[in-house]
Amino acid sequence: xxxxxxxxxxxxxxxxxxxxxxxxxxxxxxxxxxxxxxxxxxxxxxxxxxxxxxxxxxxxxxxxxxxxxxxxxxxxxxxxxxxxxxxxxxxxxxxxxxxxxxxxxxxxxxxxxxxxxxxxxxxxxxxxxxxxxxxxxxxxxxxxxxxxxxxxxxxxxxxxxxxxxxxxxxxxxxxxxxxxxxxxxxxxxxxxxxxxxxxxxxxxxxxxxxxxxxxxxxxxxxx
Amino acid sequence: xxxxxxxxxxxxxxxxxxxxxxxxxxxxxxxxxxxxxxxxxxxxxxxxxxxxxxxxxxxxxxxxxxxxxxxxxxxxxxxxxxxxxxxxxxxxxxxxxxxxxxxxxxxxxxxxxxxxxxxxxxxxxxxxxxxxxxxxxxxxxxxxxxxxxxxxxxxxxxxxxxxxxxxxxxxxxxxxxxxxxxxxxxxxxxxxxxxxxxxxxxxxxxxxxxxxxxxxxxxxxxxxxxxxxxxxxxxxxxxxxxxxxxxxxxxxxxxxxxxxxxxxxxxxxxxxxxxxxxxxxxxxxxxxxxxxxxxxxxxxxxxxxxxxxxxxxxxxxxxxxxxxxxxxxxxxxxxxxxxxxxxxxxxxxxxxxxxxxxxxxxxxxxxxxxxxxxxxxxxxxxxxxxxxxxxxxxxxxxxxxxxxxxxxxxxxxxxxxxxxxxxxxxxxxxxxxxxxxxxxxxxxxxxxxxxxx
Numbered sequence: 001x002x003x004x005x006x007x008x009x010x011x012x013x014x015x016x017x018x019x020x021x022x023x024x025x026x027x028x029x030x031x032x033x034x035x036x037x038x039x040x041x042x043x044x045x046x047x048x049x050x051x052x053x054x055x056x057x058x059x060x061x062x063x064x065x066x067x068x069x070x071x072x073x074x075x076x077x078x079x080x081x082x083x084x085x086x087x088x089x090x091x092x093x094x095x096x097x098x099x100x101x102x103x104x105x106x107x108x109x110x111x112x113x114x115x116x117x118x119x120x121x122x123x124x125x126x127x128x129x130x131x132x133x134x135x136x137x138x139x140x141x142x143x144x145x146x147x148x149x150x151x152x153x154x155x156x157x158x159x160x161x162x163x164x165x166x167x168x169x170x171x172x173x174x175x176x177x178x179x180x181x182x183x184x185x186x187x188x189x190x191x192x193x194x195x196x197x198x199x200x201x202x203x204x205x206x207x208x209x210x211x212x213x214x215x216x217x218x219x220x221x222x223x
Numbered sequence: 224x225x226x227x228x229x230x231x232x233x234x235x236x237x238x239x240x241x242x243x244x245x246x247x248x249x250x251x252x253x254x255x256x257x258x259x260x261x262x263x264x265x266x267x268x269x270x271x272x273x274x275x276x277x278x279x280x281x282x283x284x285x286x287x288x289x290x291x292x293x294x295x296x297x298x299x300x301x302x303x304x305x306x307x308x309x310x311x312x313x314x315x316x317x318x319x320x321x322x323x324x325x326x327x328x329x330x331x332x333x334x335x336x337x338x339x340x341x342x343x344x345x346x347x348x349x350x351x352x353x354x355x356x357x358x359x360x361x362x363x364x365x366x367x368x369x370x371x372x373x374x375x376x377x378x379x380x381x382x383x384x385x386x387x388x389x390x391x392x393x394x395x396x397x398x399x400x401x402x403x404x405x406x407x408x409x410x411x412x413x414x415x416x417x418x419x420x421x422x423x424x425x426x427x428x429x430x431x432x433x434x435x436x437x438x439x440x441x442x443x444x445x446x447x448x449x450x451x452x453x454x455x456x457x458x459x460x461x462x463x464x465x466x467x468x469x470x471x472x473x474x475x476x477x478x479x480x481x482x483x484x485x486x487x488x489x490x491x492x493x494x495x496x497x498x499x500x501x502x503x504x505x506x507x508x509x510x511x512x513x514x515x516x517x518x519x520x521x522x523x524x525x526x527x528x529x530x531x532x533x534x535x536x537x538x539x540x541x542x543x544x545x546x547x548x549x550x551x552x553x554x555x556x557x558x559x560x561x562x563x564x565x566x567x568x569x570x571x572x573x574x575x576x577x578x579x580x581x582x583x584x585x586x587x588x589x590x591x592x593x594x595x596x597x598x599x600x601x602x603x604x605x606x607x608x609x610x611x612x613x614x615x616x617x618x619x620x621x622x623x624x625x626x627x628x629x630x631x632x633x634x635x636x637x638x639x640x641x642x643x644x645x646x647x648x649x650x651x652x653x654x655x656x657x658x659x660x661x662x663x664x665x666x667x668x669x670x671x672x673x674x675x676x
Contacts, residue, residue: 049670054547055669078550078552082551083550095545099233107550
């Protein structure tokens with residue numbers, strides 16, 4: 001379970017301080033498929049970064065499975081991300097010099113997966129997200145946006161994380177491909193009881209999730 | 224694929240960029256190597272010049288040179304002063320004299336010749352006037368026999384080693400017996416052999432041995448213990464020349480200064496070290512230049528790697544953020560970039576070493592030839608076939624024979640210490656050059672990197 005209590009986040013910018021999140025509190029139960037919606041600049045991605053320990057809040061606490069992650073050391077937060085979190089980004093963020101297969105194997109390496117079974121595990125994951133055999137040895141630049149996002153999802157699933165945090169996963173895809181990706185995430189949450197938190201501005205996608213939080217100017221306005 | 228393989232693979236992900244970095248670094252490595260080799264050669268030459276100059280200092284009474292000039296011999300007090308001078312490890316004293324026909328029954332083995340006649344043209348043997356009309360009354364000049372009294376008979380040897388005794392045995396320079404070593408030419412002229420006797424200064428001298436130096440003047444002389452000659456010539460304690468041996472070539476200059484201070488105007492002091500100093504000074508200038516070159520080339524190499532890796536890391540900030548987001552630790556990120564930096568560096572170093580082998584021989588030759596042409600430095604620094612090389616650029620156009628020459632020259636100069644130093648500097652540059660920018664980026668929170676990219 002994820003519990004966010006009174007989280008605020010302030011950034012220092014050249015034009016002064018910007019408060020991206022203002023006293024946010026929310027709870028996500030294990031296995032839920034949750035969406036966070038809001039306009040651009042409302043603080044959605046910042047909230048997701050704090051949930052994934054990519055950043056720390058200025059105030060407040062984030063408790064994930066009884067562990068206050070914002071109090072962990074940098075090394076422990078890295079460990080937390082490797083074992084408990086799977087990220088899916090709008091820009092896919094695959095490592096450009098590595099093939100689709102190697103990108104998935106990279107996450108397995110960081111998760112401490114035995115080296116002799118990484119290949120089989122990565123192959124199986126890519127197969128499950130619909131990446132064909134000939135596409136697995138391709139570098140990201142030789143894959144379509146939809147294929148890259150599938151590889152990104154396979155990478156996010158590599159270490160069987162308890163939580164998948166997806167930041168606009170369909171934002172760069174056409175509607176048909178976006179729907180396929182969303183269905184893939186939806187199936188995962190159902191079949192593997194993975195908690196999925198999706199940041200989106202697509203109300204149609206948000207309408208299909210178990211719970212939707214709306215952010216406006218750094219505050220949750222509706223649940 | 225582990226972090227090492229990833230680092231190596233990343234090093235060649237952009238062949239053009241990596242190639243440019245490798246080439247620039249290779250040039251700096253080649254320069255470092257060339258400068259180290261040049262420095263090694265020059266330092267070796269400096270040592271050689273110092274060693275050739277020797278550690279001997281000659282002290283003679285002021286105004287005296289051999290049997291020429293005039294002045295008072297060195298006294299026992301002055302000898303004691305020389306002996307007690309700092310860094311003087313030993314001394315040998317010499318007193319020289321000449322035997323005329325009245326002094327000995329020996330016949331000189333040297334022909335007087337026109338030179339000898341000119342040297343004796345003022346001597347009149349008792350004449351009180353030197354007018355031209357009386358010159359015809361002078362007895363005809365006769366060649367004389369040199370006699371050397373010494374504490375160390377080996378100091379007479381002309382080759383710097385021990386005196387060669389062709390028959391009989393050597394004499395003890397510290398004794399006061401009426402014994403002598405006779406030069407081979409003089410012995411032959413007077414039919415002397417070991418055990419023979421001759422007369423000098425009214426005393427009977429026993430020949431203990433015959434010596435040979437290959438020098439006609441020396442082989443026509445007589446060597447005696449210095450005390451014997453002092454007694455025979457009634458010059459107790461007199462010394463006409465002292466050779467002081469210094470404990471180290473580095474201390475020769477200091478010893479000369481100390482002796483000049485203590486003996487003042489009473490003695491003329493000469494040492495080969497002084498004459499070698501000019502050569503050594505110019506070589507030391509080159510050594511300093513090469514040291515600066517090594518530092519400059521190493522700094523350039525370090526700058527190339529540091530700046531290149533800084534740019535590489537900077538343009539891959541997002542990748543670092545992603546790696547950290549999916550669970551990659553700082554250590555993994557830094558290790559990956561270190562391996563990447565080391566790969567580029569090692570490739571660059573190998574090419575640089577090859578370039579270094581090609582250019583260091585001619586460069587050393589060029590440096591030493593142009594700056595120390597007056598000394599004998601070129602003979603040593605220049606390897607076989609090295610003469611005539613115009614500079615590094617031409618080396619590429621030489622054939623396999625030239626490459627062989629350079630290899631021989633470099634391997635002769637490239638000691639394990641120099642090689643270890645070069646490898647050490649290179650690896651340190653690569654290590655710091657990759658680790659620092661990677662560390663600076665890895666310590667930034669992933670969200671910050673992903674947000675700003």
